[in-house]
Amino acid sequence: xxxxxxxxxxxxxxxxAVALLEFAEHGYRGASLARIAARVELSQAGLLHHFRSxxxxxxxxxxxxxxxxxxxxxxxxxxxxGGAAALRALxxxxxxxxxxxxxxxxFSVISGExxxxxxxxxxxxxxxxxxxxxxxAAALRAGVERGEFRxxxxxxxxxxxxxxxxxxxxxxxxxxxxxxDMAAVFRGYVEDLIAALRPA
Amino acid sequence: xxxxxxxxxxxxxxxxAVALLEFAEHGYRGASLARIAARVELSQAGLLHHFRSxxxxxxxxxxxxxxxxxxxxxxxxxxxxGGAAALRALxxxxxxxxxxxxxxxxFSVISGExxxxxxxxxxxxxxxxxxxxxxxAAALRAGVERGEFRxxxxxxxxxxxxxxxxxxxxxxxxxxxxxxDMAAVFRGYVEDLIAALRPA
Numbered sequence: 001x002x003x004x005x006x007x008x009x010x011x012x013x014x015x016x017a018v019a020l021l022e023f024a025e026h027g028y029r030g031a032s033l034a035r036i037a038a039r040v041e042l043s044q045a046g047l048l049h050h051f052r053s054x055x056x057x058x059x060x061x062x063x064x065x066x067x068x069x070x071x072x073x074x075x076x077x078x079x080x081x082g083g084a085a086a087l088r089a090l091x092x093x094x095x096x097x098x099x100x101x102x103x104x105x106x107f108s109v110i111s112g113e114x115x116x117x118x119x120x121x122x123x124x125x126x127x128x129x130x131x132x133x134x135x136x137a138a139a140l141r142a143g144v145e146r147g148e149f150r151x152x153x154x155x156x157x158x159x160x161x162x163x164x165x166x167x168x169x170x171x172x173x174x175x176x177x178x179x180x181d182m183a184a185v186f187r188g189y190v191e192d193l194i195a196a197l198r199p200a
Numbered sequence: 201x202x203x204x205x206x207x208x209x210x211x212x213x214x215x216x217a218v219a220l221l222e223f224a225e226h227g228y229r230g231a232s233l234a235r236i237a238a239r240v241e242l243s244q245a246g247l248l249h250h251f252r253s254x255x256x257x258x259x260x261x262x263x264x265x266x267x268x269x270x271x272x273x274x275x276x277x278x279x280x281x282g283g284a285a286a287l288r289a290l291x292x293x294x295x296x297x298x299x300x301x302x303x304x305x306x307f308s309v310i311s312g313e314x315x316x317x318x319x320x321x322x323x324x325x326x327x328x329x330x331x332x333x334x335x336x337a338a339a340l341r342a343g344v345e346r347g348e349f350r351x352x353x354x355x356x357x358x359x360x361x362x363x364x365x366x367x368x369x370x371x372x373x374x375x376x377x378x379x380x381d382m383a384a385v386f387r388g389y390v391e392d393l394i395a396a397l398r399p400a
Contacts, residue, residue, distance in 0.1 A: 112312010
């Protein structure tokens with residue numbers, strides 16, 4: 001029983017990893033369930049036994065990627081609890097992303113497509129933004145409470161800016177990797193922001 | 201002759217406008233030449249007489265959108281010649297974009313897809329970023345020369361940041377329009393930046 005469970009989980013994770021590469025390479029619309037099934041040595045019916053539909057597989061892949069990021073950099077990572085340390089942890093995420101262009105490409109293709117209402121990633125993308133904005137805004141407020149940041153800052157607007165900067169730099173870097181050092185540019189932004197938000 | 205030319209140009213512009221909507225709605229991969237041809241009352245062969253292939257049509261549509269933006273906000277618009285006025289002109293572009301979600305959606309879907317090497321929009325996206333970065337960096341340097349901005353600023357890094365902020369906020373706004381006021385958040389960023397770059 002225990003062993004069957006572990007094998008089932010391991011197989012699911014392997015399917016997610018393979019599907020992630022397929023979506024990253026071909027986008028949601030161009031991705032092929034047949035190719036994914038073949039690579040994990042399952043029939044299409046066997047694959048659909050685990051993930052019901054292409055849409056559900058996509059959402060599972062996106063959740064899987066978020067989960068990996070959270071394990072690596074989420075609240076509690078490095079023991080930070082908000083403030084400047086949390087903003088620097090975001091810069092660590094970007095450092096990490098600069099080493100995994102395939103994953104970043106998936107995210108960029110899906111986010112691009114997901115702006116179209118009705119796209120299966122739309123709800124996921126909306127939920128992700130709201131969660132991320134809430135987390136970053138909370139980190140900024142924690143910094144205000146500890147006196148690292150000035151009172152009265154607009155936490156939501158700064159959260160929107162930080163997330164936009166990460167996403168926009170990713171796009172530039174994917175399109176023209178040799179021209180944009182996204183990790184350095186983002187870290188520069190974070191350090192300028194920490195300095196600008198310091199109490200007078 | 202003159203009249204035939206004008207008619208041909210008008211027809212081309214009409215094809216571009218219709219194709220833009222089709223790409224915006226379905227992405228590059230999902231867009232259908234047959235639907236575009238039907239909407240402009242041409243056969244597919246007639247459509248391909250004007251634009252040779254789906255790829256060339258896409259690139260023509262993207263150039264057409266850029267051209268519309270340049271006419272509206274390019275160098276010389278409002279008589280600005282760089283510096284703070286040029287940054288505020290970028291904020292005017294975002295104000296305008298907030299009123300044309302369909303166009304913005306096209307750009308976002310294509311930019312997202314275009315991170316994949318081999319996508320027909322890849323070269324276009326790369327060229328667009330390089331041109332935009334050069335224009336914005338030149339505007340920042342013009343501000344330094346006129347004494348509006350402090351000497352020694354990193355014009356390329358600030359250009360990357362400004363473009364990333366515009367693109368990233370667009371994505372958020374498309375995914376969750378009720379939550380993000382992209383025009384206000386971007387204008388706030390621009391005004392904070394102008395203040396931060398002021399000579400001491």
